[in-house]
Amino acid sequence: MSSAYLQCIEESCGRRQDANEDPHACAFCGGLLDVKYDFDPINPKQLRQTWRQRRLSDDPIDRSGVWRFRELVPFVDPGAKIVTLSEGFTPLVEAPRAGSWAGAVQLTIKHQGANLTGSFKDLGMTACITRALSRGVCWVACASTGNTSSSMAAYATRAGMKALLFVPFNQISAAKLAQALDFGALVVEVGDNFDAAFRLLLQVAPELGLYLVNSINPFRIEGQKTIVVEMLEQRGWLSPDYIVVPGGNLGNSSAIGKGLRELKDLGFIEKIPRLVIVQAAGASPFYETLRTGATDLLAVDAPHTEASAIRIGHPANWKKARRALDWVGGFCESVTDEEIAQAKCVLSQDGIACEPASAATLAGVYKLVQAGKIERNSDVVCVLTGHQLKDTDYIMRHRTAGKEGGQRIHVEAELNSLRRELQRALLEK
Numbered sequence: 001m002s003s004a005y006l007q008c009i010e011e012s013c014g015r016r017q018d019a020n021e022d023p024h025a026c027a028f029c030g031g032l033l034d035v036k037y038d039f040d041p042i043n044p045k046q047l048r049q050t051w052r053q054r055r056l057s058d059d060p061i062d063r064s065g066v067w068r069f070r071e072l073v074p075f076v077d078p079g080a081k082i083v084t085l086s087e088g089f090t091p092l093v094e095a096p097r098a099g100s101w102a103g104a105v106q107l108t109i110k111h112q113g114a115n116l117t118g119s120f121k122d123l124g125m126t127a128c129i130t131r132a133l134s135r136g137v138c139w140v141a142c143a144s145t146g147n148t149s150s151s152m153a154a155y156a157t158r159a160g161m162k163a164l165l166f167v168p169f170n171q172i173s174a175a176k177l178a179q180a181l182d183f184g185a186l187v188v189e190v191g192d193n194f195d196a197a198f199r200l201l202l203q204v205a206p207e208l209g210l211y212l213v214n215s216i217n218p219f220r221i222e223g224q225k226t227i228v229v230e231m232l233e234q235r236g237w238l239s240p241d242y243i244v245v246p247g248g249n250l251g252n253s254s255a256i257g258k259g260l261r262e263l264k265d266l267g268f269i270e271k272i273p274r275l276v277i278v279q280a281a282g283a284s285p286f287y288e289t290l291r292t293g294a295t296d297l298l299a300v301d302a303p304h305t306e307a308s309a310i311r312i313g314h315p316a317n318w319k320k321a322r323r324a325l326d327w328v329g330g331f332c333e334s335v336t337d338e339e340i341a342q343a344k345c346v347l348s349q350d351g352i353a354c355e356p357a358s359a360a361t362l363a364g365v366y367k368l369v370q371a372g373k374i375e376r377n378s379d380v381v382c383v384l385t386g387h388q389l390k391d392t393d394y395i396m397r398h399r400t401a402g403k404e405g406g407q408r409i410h411v412e413a414e415l416n417s418l419r420r421e422l423q424r425a426l427l428e429k
Protein backbone atom coordinates (compact mmCIF):
# COMPACT_ATOMS: atom_id res chain seq x y z
CA MET A 1 0.00 0.00 0.00
CA SER A 2 1.29 3.45 -0.89
CA SER A 3 0.97 5.89 1.98
CA ALA A 4 0.25 9.61 2.12
CA TYR A 5 1.36 12.41 4.38
CA LEU A 6 1.21 16.19 4.55
CA GLN A 7 4.33 18.32 4.38
CA CYS A 8 5.07 22.05 4.47
CA ILE A 9 6.45 23.37 1.15
CA GLU A 10 8.68 26.05 2.73
CA GLU A 11 12.33 25.13 2.31
CA SER A 12 13.21 26.68 5.66
CA CYS A 13 10.60 24.46 7.39
CA GLY A 14 9.50 21.39 5.42
CA ARG A 15 7.99 19.76 8.46
CA ARG A 16 5.50 16.92 8.29
CA GLN A 17 2.07 17.54 9.76
CA ASP A 18 -0.40 15.52 11.72
CA ALA A 19 -2.54 14.30 8.84
CA ASN A 20 -5.50 13.54 11.08
CA GLU A 21 -5.88 17.23 11.78
CA ASP A 22 -6.30 17.99 8.07
CA PRO A 23 -4.80 21.43 8.38
CA HIS A 24 -4.87 23.92 5.52
CA ALA A 25 -1.60 25.53 6.56
CA CYS A 26 1.61 24.45 8.25
CA ALA A 27 1.17 24.31 12.02
CA PHE A 28 4.71 25.66 12.48
CA CYS A 29 5.20 28.42 9.92
CA GLY A 30 1.81 28.90 8.23
CA GLY A 31 3.17 27.77 4.84
CA LEU A 32 1.26 25.87 2.18
CA LEU A 33 1.08 22.09 2.44
CA ASP A 34 1.64 19.32 -0.06
CA VAL A 35 0.11 15.88 -0.05
CA LYS A 36 3.09 13.57 -0.56
CA TYR A 37 3.36 9.83 -0.98
CA ASP A 38 5.64 6.93 -0.37
CA PHE A 39 4.58 5.21 -3.57
CA ASP A 40 4.59 1.46 -3.89
CA PRO A 41 6.86 0.34 -6.70
CA ILE A 42 5.12 1.50 -9.86
CA ASN A 43 5.42 -0.14 -13.25
CA PRO A 44 4.36 2.54 -15.75
CA LYS A 45 3.78 0.10 -18.59
CA GLN A 46 1.47 -2.08 -16.54
CA LEU A 47 -0.38 0.81 -14.99
CA ARG A 48 -1.03 2.45 -18.34
CA GLN A 49 -2.71 -0.78 -19.40
CA THR A 50 -4.74 -1.02 -16.21
CA TRP A 51 -5.94 2.56 -16.67
CA ARG A 52 -6.94 1.86 -20.25
CA GLN A 53 -8.86 -1.26 -19.27
CA ARG A 54 -10.76 0.68 -16.63
CA ARG A 55 -12.23 2.83 -19.40
CA LEU A 56 -14.32 -0.18 -20.39
CA SER A 57 -15.61 -0.72 -16.89
CA ASP A 58 -19.04 0.50 -15.79
CA ASP A 59 -17.96 1.14 -12.23
CA PRO A 60 -18.26 4.92 -11.62
CA ILE A 61 -14.89 4.90 -9.86
CA ASP A 62 -13.22 3.44 -12.92
CA ARG A 63 -14.91 5.91 -15.23
CA SER A 64 -13.96 9.00 -13.26
CA GLY A 65 -11.10 10.99 -14.78
CA VAL A 66 -9.63 11.28 -11.28
CA TRP A 67 -10.15 7.87 -9.70
CA ARG A 68 -9.28 5.90 -12.81
CA PHE A 69 -5.75 7.02 -11.94
CA ARG A 70 -6.14 6.27 -8.24
CA GLU A 71 -2.63 4.81 -7.94
CA LEU A 72 -1.38 8.40 -8.27
CA VAL A 73 -3.69 9.80 -5.58
CA PRO A 74 -3.43 7.09 -2.91
CA PHE A 75 -4.65 9.09 0.07
CA VAL A 76 -8.04 7.39 0.40
CA ASP A 77 -8.29 4.87 3.23
CA PRO A 78 -9.25 1.37 2.11
CA GLY A 79 -13.03 0.97 2.12
CA ALA A 80 -13.69 4.73 2.37
CA LYS A 81 -16.56 6.03 0.27
CA ILE A 82 -15.56 7.98 -2.82
CA VAL A 83 -17.74 10.93 -3.77
CA THR A 84 -17.76 11.07 -7.55
CA LEU A 85 -19.97 12.59 -10.23
CA SER A 86 -18.06 11.07 -13.13
CA GLU A 87 -15.73 14.07 -13.37
CA GLY A 88 -13.01 14.29 -15.95
CA PHE A 89 -13.03 12.27 -19.19
CA THR A 90 -13.02 15.61 -20.98
CA PRO A 91 -12.33 15.90 -24.70
CA LEU A 92 -9.13 16.87 -26.44
CA VAL A 93 -10.15 18.76 -29.57
CA GLU A 94 -8.05 20.16 -32.40
CA ALA A 95 -8.45 23.86 -33.04
CA PRO A 96 -6.96 24.49 -36.49
CA ARG A 97 -8.22 28.02 -37.11
CA ALA A 98 -7.25 29.22 -33.66
CA GLY A 99 -3.85 27.53 -34.05
CA SER A 100 -3.05 29.29 -37.29
CA TRP A 101 -4.33 32.59 -35.94
CA ALA A 102 -2.07 32.30 -32.92
CA GLY A 103 0.97 31.95 -35.18
CA ALA A 104 0.98 28.58 -36.93
CA VAL A 105 1.03 26.45 -33.81
CA GLN A 106 -0.47 22.97 -33.65
CA LEU A 107 -3.19 23.72 -31.18
CA THR A 108 -5.35 21.33 -29.23
CA ILE A 109 -7.90 22.19 -26.60
CA LYS A 110 -8.43 20.23 -23.41
CA HIS A 111 -11.97 21.29 -22.56
CA GLN A 112 -12.67 21.19 -18.85
CA GLY A 113 -16.03 22.82 -19.43
CA ALA A 114 -17.28 19.29 -20.15
CA ASN A 115 -17.23 18.44 -16.46
CA LEU A 116 -20.60 17.99 -14.80
CA THR A 117 -20.77 21.44 -13.21
CA GLY A 118 -18.97 22.98 -16.19
CA SER A 119 -15.44 23.65 -14.93
CA PHE A 120 -12.19 21.94 -13.95
CA LYS A 121 -13.02 22.54 -10.29
CA ASP A 122 -14.87 19.20 -10.27
CA LEU A 123 -11.56 17.32 -10.43
CA GLY A 124 -10.35 18.92 -7.24
CA MET A 125 -13.70 18.75 -5.54
CA THR A 126 -14.17 14.99 -5.86
CA ALA A 127 -10.81 14.53 -4.12
CA CYS A 128 -11.33 17.04 -1.38
CA ILE A 129 -14.96 16.17 -0.58
CA THR A 130 -14.00 12.49 -0.47
CA ARG A 131 -11.34 13.43 2.04
CA ALA A 132 -13.78 15.57 4.05
CA LEU A 133 -16.34 12.75 4.18
CA SER A 134 -13.74 10.35 5.54
CA ARG A 135 -13.09 12.90 8.30
CA GLY A 136 -16.80 13.11 9.25
CA VAL A 137 -17.12 16.74 8.16
CA CYS A 138 -20.63 18.34 8.29
CA TRP A 139 -20.01 21.80 6.84
CA VAL A 140 -17.70 22.64 3.96
CA ALA A 141 -16.89 26.20 2.97
CA CYS A 142 -15.06 28.20 0.34
CA ALA A 143 -14.65 31.68 -1.01
CA SER A 144 -15.01 31.74 -4.74
CA THR A 145 -15.07 33.63 -8.01
CA GLY A 146 -17.96 31.31 -8.87
CA ASN A 147 -16.88 27.95 -10.19
CA THR A 148 -15.46 26.56 -6.97
CA SER A 149 -18.79 27.34 -5.38
CA SER A 150 -20.87 25.58 -8.06
CA SER A 151 -18.66 22.57 -7.78
CA MET A 152 -18.45 22.51 -4.00
CA ALA A 153 -22.23 22.83 -3.68
CA ALA A 154 -22.76 19.87 -6.02
CA TYR A 155 -20.28 17.52 -4.37
CA ALA A 156 -21.26 18.56 -0.86
CA THR A 157 -24.94 17.81 -1.32
CA ARG A 158 -24.03 14.58 -3.06
CA ALA A 159 -22.02 13.59 0.02
CA GLY A 160 -24.76 14.69 2.43
CA MET A 161 -22.86 17.73 3.70
CA LYS A 162 -23.89 21.34 3.99
CA ALA A 163 -22.19 24.02 1.90
CA LEU A 164 -21.38 27.60 2.89
CA LEU A 165 -19.91 29.94 0.36
CA PHE A 166 -18.51 33.42 0.42
CA VAL A 167 -18.69 35.32 -2.85
CA PRO A 168 -17.88 38.97 -3.56
CA PHE A 169 -21.08 41.01 -3.82
CA ASN A 170 -22.27 41.48 -7.41
CA GLN A 171 -18.98 40.21 -8.83
CA ILE A 172 -19.69 36.66 -9.96
CA SER A 173 -21.66 35.51 -12.96
CA ALA A 174 -25.38 34.85 -12.52
CA ALA A 175 -25.05 31.33 -13.92
CA LYS A 176 -22.49 30.30 -11.32
CA LEU A 177 -24.52 31.76 -8.49
CA ALA A 178 -27.62 30.00 -9.82
CA GLN A 179 -25.81 26.66 -9.80
CA ALA A 180 -24.79 27.03 -6.17
CA LEU A 181 -28.34 27.97 -5.17
CA ASP A 182 -29.73 25.10 -7.21
CA PHE A 183 -27.55 22.70 -5.22
CA GLY A 184 -28.85 24.16 -1.98
CA ALA A 185 -25.82 26.09 -0.73
CA LEU A 186 -25.93 28.93 1.78
CA VAL A 187 -24.46 31.87 -0.13
CA VAL A 188 -22.97 34.81 1.70
CA GLU A 189 -22.27 37.82 -0.51
CA VAL A 190 -19.50 39.80 1.14
CA GLY A 191 -16.74 42.18 0.04
CA ASP A 192 -15.89 43.74 -3.29
CA ASN A 193 -13.55 41.07 -4.53
CA PHE A 194 -12.51 37.47 -4.02
CA ASP A 195 -9.55 38.36 -1.83
CA ALA A 196 -11.71 40.22 0.70
CA ALA A 197 -14.24 37.38 0.88
CA PHE A 198 -11.48 34.82 1.28
CA ARG A 199 -9.71 36.78 4.02
CA LEU A 200 -12.92 36.97 6.04
CA LEU A 201 -13.69 33.30 5.56
CA LEU A 202 -10.21 32.34 6.78
CA GLN A 203 -10.90 34.29 9.96
CA VAL A 204 -14.26 32.73 10.80
CA ALA A 205 -13.65 29.18 9.57
CA PRO A 206 -11.81 27.89 12.68
CA GLU A 207 -14.37 29.46 15.04
CA LEU A 208 -17.22 27.75 13.25
CA GLY A 209 -15.48 24.44 12.59
CA LEU A 210 -15.79 24.78 8.82
CA TYR A 211 -13.80 22.51 6.50
CA LEU A 212 -12.19 24.71 3.84
CA VAL A 213 -12.17 23.50 0.26
CA ASN A 214 -10.35 26.40 -1.37
CA SER A 215 -7.30 25.39 -3.35
CA ILE A 216 -5.06 25.94 -0.32
CA ASN A 217 -6.57 22.60 0.69
CA PRO A 218 -3.86 20.31 -0.71
CA PHE A 219 -6.33 17.53 -1.54
CA ARG A 220 -7.91 19.82 -4.15
CA ILE A 221 -4.55 19.97 -5.88
CA GLU A 222 -4.33 16.16 -5.91
CA GLY A 223 -7.60 15.82 -7.82
CA GLN A 224 -6.67 18.58 -10.22
CA LYS A 225 -3.26 17.16 -11.07
CA THR A 226 -4.90 14.18 -12.81
CA ILE A 227 -5.81 16.42 -15.75
CA VAL A 228 -2.30 15.92 -17.10
CA VAL A 229 -2.48 12.17 -16.67
CA GLU A 230 -5.69 12.02 -18.69
CA MET A 231 -4.33 14.47 -21.27
CA LEU A 232 -1.12 12.52 -21.80
CA GLU A 233 -3.00 9.24 -22.05
CA GLN A 234 -5.20 10.80 -24.74
CA ARG A 235 -2.01 11.79 -26.56
CA GLY A 236 -0.47 8.32 -26.42
CA TRP A 237 1.92 9.55 -23.70
CA LEU A 238 3.60 12.02 -26.02
CA SER A 239 4.15 15.32 -24.29
CA PRO A 240 3.21 18.54 -26.05
CA ASP A 241 5.75 21.38 -26.07
CA TYR A 242 3.52 23.63 -23.97
CA ILE A 243 0.52 23.36 -21.69
CA VAL A 244 -1.23 26.70 -21.23
CA VAL A 245 -3.59 27.60 -18.37
CA PRO A 246 -5.19 30.76 -17.03
CA GLY A 247 -3.95 31.82 -13.58
CA GLY A 248 -6.18 33.13 -10.81
CA ASN A 249 -5.55 31.70 -7.38
CA LEU A 250 -2.90 29.53 -9.11
CA GLY A 251 -4.16 26.19 -7.81
CA ASN A 252 -4.60 24.74 -11.27
CA SER A 253 -1.10 25.64 -12.45
CA SER A 254 0.35 24.29 -9.19
CA ALA A 255 -1.55 21.04 -9.69
CA ILE A 256 -0.42 20.65 -13.29
CA GLY A 257 3.19 21.24 -12.26
CA LYS A 258 2.97 18.64 -9.51
CA GLY A 259 1.28 16.15 -11.82
CA LEU A 260 3.92 16.55 -14.52
CA ARG A 261 6.75 16.25 -12.05
CA GLU A 262 5.32 13.04 -10.61
CA LEU A 263 4.70 11.56 -14.06
CA LYS A 264 8.32 12.24 -14.96
CA ASP A 265 9.73 10.95 -11.66
CA LEU A 266 7.66 7.77 -11.88
CA GLY A 267 8.74 7.13 -15.46
CA PHE A 268 5.49 7.76 -17.34
CA ILE A 269 6.89 10.44 -19.64
CA GLU A 270 10.29 11.21 -21.11
CA LYS A 271 9.92 14.86 -21.88
CA ILE A 272 8.23 17.37 -19.58
CA PRO A 273 6.01 19.91 -21.36
CA ARG A 274 6.63 23.51 -20.40
CA LEU A 275 3.91 25.29 -18.48
CA VAL A 276 2.55 28.68 -19.47
CA ILE A 277 0.36 30.60 -17.02
CA VAL A 278 -1.71 33.49 -18.38
CA GLN A 279 -3.17 36.22 -16.19
CA ALA A 280 -5.47 39.12 -17.04
CA ALA A 281 -3.63 42.45 -17.13
CA GLY A 282 -5.79 44.02 -14.40
CA ALA A 283 -5.24 41.04 -12.10
CA SER A 284 -1.68 39.93 -12.77
CA PRO A 285 0.20 39.86 -9.46
CA PHE A 286 2.08 36.69 -10.34
CA TYR A 287 3.14 38.00 -13.73
CA GLU A 288 4.41 41.23 -12.18
CA THR A 289 6.22 39.37 -9.42
CA LEU A 290 8.12 37.19 -11.88
CA ARG A 291 8.73 40.02 -14.33
CA THR A 292 10.33 42.22 -11.71
CA GLY A 293 12.12 39.38 -9.95
CA ALA A 294 10.55 40.38 -6.63
CA THR A 295 11.04 37.85 -3.83
CA ASP A 296 7.64 38.55 -2.31
CA LEU A 297 4.30 38.60 -4.06
CA LEU A 298 3.37 41.97 -5.56
CA ALA A 299 -0.29 41.70 -4.60
CA VAL A 300 -2.92 43.76 -6.44
CA ASP A 301 -5.41 45.52 -4.18
CA ALA A 302 -8.22 46.18 -6.60
CA PRO A 303 -8.01 43.50 -9.29
CA HIS A 304 -10.09 44.21 -12.38
CA THR A 305 -10.90 42.24 -15.52
CA GLU A 306 -14.05 41.07 -17.24
CA ALA A 307 -12.74 37.51 -16.86
CA SER A 308 -14.24 37.17 -13.39
CA ALA A 309 -12.88 33.66 -12.75
CA ILE A 310 -9.34 35.04 -12.61
CA ARG A 311 -10.10 38.37 -10.94
CA ILE A 312 -7.79 37.72 -7.97
CA GLY A 313 -5.18 40.09 -6.56
CA HIS A 314 -3.59 37.92 -3.91
CA PRO A 315 -3.24 34.37 -5.23
CA ALA A 316 -2.93 31.99 -2.31
CA ASN A 317 -0.91 29.39 -4.22
CA TRP A 318 1.67 31.67 -5.79
CA LYS A 319 4.60 29.91 -4.15
CA LYS A 320 3.47 26.54 -5.42
CA ALA A 321 3.00 28.02 -8.90
CA ARG A 322 6.52 29.50 -8.82
CA ARG A 323 7.84 26.12 -7.77
CA ALA A 324 5.90 24.48 -10.61
CA LEU A 325 7.60 26.76 -13.14
CA ASP A 326 10.98 25.93 -11.60
CA TRP A 327 10.23 22.22 -11.87
CA VAL A 328 8.91 22.02 -15.40
CA GLY A 329 10.13 25.25 -17.01
CA GLY A 330 7.88 27.82 -18.62
CA PHE A 331 6.67 31.33 -17.96
CA CYS A 332 3.84 33.61 -17.05
CA GLU A 333 2.24 36.14 -19.41
CA SER A 334 -0.45 38.75 -19.04
CA VAL A 335 -3.09 39.77 -21.58
CA THR A 336 -5.61 42.60 -21.77
CA ASP A 337 -9.37 42.14 -21.73
CA GLU A 338 -9.44 43.15 -25.41
CA GLU A 339 -6.96 40.40 -26.24
CA ILE A 340 -9.07 37.90 -24.27
CA ALA A 341 -12.23 38.95 -26.14
CA GLN A 342 -10.52 38.55 -29.48
CA ALA A 343 -9.14 35.11 -28.61
CA LYS A 344 -12.54 33.97 -27.42
CA CYS A 345 -13.98 35.06 -30.73
CA VAL A 346 -11.36 33.11 -32.68
CA LEU A 347 -11.99 29.94 -30.66
CA SER A 348 -15.70 30.24 -31.36
CA GLN A 349 -14.92 30.10 -35.08
CA ASP A 350 -13.56 26.59 -34.50
CA GLY A 351 -16.85 25.69 -32.84
CA ILE A 352 -15.18 25.70 -29.45
CA ALA A 353 -16.40 28.12 -26.84
CA CYS A 354 -15.53 28.81 -23.24
CA GLU A 355 -15.86 31.40 -20.53
CA PRO A 356 -13.63 34.48 -20.84
CA ALA A 357 -10.98 33.40 -18.31
CA SER A 358 -10.32 30.28 -20.36
CA ALA A 359 -9.77 32.28 -23.56
CA ALA A 360 -6.88 34.06 -21.87
CA THR A 361 -4.84 30.96 -22.75
CA LEU A 362 -5.14 31.48 -26.50
CA ALA A 363 -4.56 35.21 -26.12
CA GLY A 364 -1.36 34.35 -24.25
CA VAL A 365 -0.17 31.96 -26.95
CA TYR A 366 -0.75 34.62 -29.62
CA LYS A 367 1.28 37.14 -27.67
CA LEU A 368 4.09 34.72 -26.87
CA VAL A 369 4.46 33.60 -30.50
CA GLN A 370 4.66 37.27 -31.54
CA ALA A 371 7.35 37.81 -28.92
CA GLY A 372 9.31 34.78 -30.14
CA LYS A 373 8.94 32.99 -26.81
CA ILE A 374 6.78 30.20 -28.23
CA GLU A 375 8.19 28.80 -31.47
CA ARG A 376 6.02 28.52 -34.57
CA ASN A 377 4.81 24.95 -35.23
CA SER A 378 4.98 24.18 -31.53
CA ASP A 379 2.66 21.53 -30.19
CA VAL A 380 0.46 23.44 -27.76
CA VAL A 381 -2.41 22.36 -25.51
CA CYS A 382 -4.62 25.11 -24.11
CA VAL A 383 -6.68 24.12 -21.10
CA LEU A 384 -10.10 25.71 -21.37
CA THR A 385 -11.16 25.83 -17.75
CA GLY A 386 -14.87 26.67 -17.94
CA HIS A 387 -17.97 26.21 -20.10
CA GLN A 388 -19.33 28.74 -22.57
CA LEU A 389 -22.62 29.08 -20.65
CA LYS A 390 -20.92 30.04 -17.39
CA ASP A 391 -20.99 33.69 -18.42
CA THR A 392 -23.71 34.47 -20.93
CA ASP A 393 -23.84 38.12 -19.83
CA TYR A 394 -20.35 38.51 -21.22
CA ILE A 395 -21.40 37.03 -24.54
CA MET A 396 -24.45 39.25 -24.82
CA ARG A 397 -22.36 42.33 -24.02
CA HIS A 398 -19.75 41.50 -26.63
CA ARG A 399 -21.78 39.92 -29.38
CA THR A 400 -24.78 42.13 -29.88
CA ALA A 401 -22.72 45.08 -31.02
CA GLY A 402 -22.73 43.39 -34.43
CA LYS A 403 -18.96 43.62 -34.94
CA GLU A 404 -18.05 39.97 -34.83
CA GLY A 405 -19.92 36.81 -34.06
CA GLY A 406 -23.61 36.26 -34.55
CA GLN A 407 -26.24 38.76 -35.50
CA ARG A 408 -29.61 39.29 -33.93
CA ILE A 409 -32.57 40.83 -35.69
CA HIS A 410 -36.12 41.28 -34.50
CA VAL A 411 -38.72 40.95 -37.23
CA GLU A 412 -42.41 41.71 -37.27
CA ALA A 413 -44.50 38.51 -37.45
CA GLU A 414 -45.73 39.24 -40.94
CA LEU A 415 -44.61 37.35 -44.03
CA ASN A 416 -43.69 40.26 -46.30
CA SER A 417 -41.57 42.09 -43.80
CA LEU A 418 -39.97 38.78 -42.83
CA ARG A 419 -39.00 38.17 -46.48
CA ARG A 420 -37.64 41.69 -46.85
CA GLU A 421 -35.57 41.53 -43.67
CA LEU A 422 -34.25 38.06 -44.50
CA GLN A 423 -33.14 39.04 -47.99
CA ARG A 424 -31.22 41.96 -46.59
CA ALA A 425 -29.68 39.97 -43.75
CA LEU A 426 -28.65 37.00 -45.91
CA LEU A 427 -26.95 39.34 -48.39
CA GLU A 428 -25.01 41.07 -45.64
CA LYS A 429 -23.80 37.92 -43.94
Ligand SMILES: *Cc1c(COP(=O)(O)O)cnc(C)c1O
Pocket residue numbers: 119120121147148215246247248249250251252253309310355357358385386387
Ligand atom coordinates in the same frame (compact mmCIF):
# COMPACT_ATOMS: atom_id res chain seq x y z
C1 LIG B 1 -10.93 28.80 -10.98
C2 LIG B 1 -10.83 29.16 -12.41
C3 LIG B 1 -9.64 29.64 -12.98
C4 LIG B 1 -8.43 29.93 -12.16
O1 LIG B 1 -7.84 28.79 -11.63
P1 LIG B 1 -6.83 28.92 -10.41
O2 LIG B 1 -6.58 27.55 -9.97
O3 LIG B 1 -7.54 29.73 -9.36
O4 LIG B 1 -5.64 29.64 -10.92
C5 LIG B 1 -9.60 29.88 -14.33
N1 LIG B 1 -10.68 29.68 -15.11
C6 LIG B 1 -11.84 29.23 -14.61
C7 LIG B 1 -12.99 29.05 -15.53
C8 LIG B 1 -11.95 28.96 -13.25
O5 LIG B 1 -13.11 28.53 -12.77
Ligand SMILES: [Zn+2]
Pocket residue numbers: 008009010013014015026027028029030031
Ligand atom coordinates in the same frame (compact mmCIF):
# COMPACT_ATOMS: atom_id res chain seq x y z
ZN1 LIG C 1 6.14 25.09 7.74
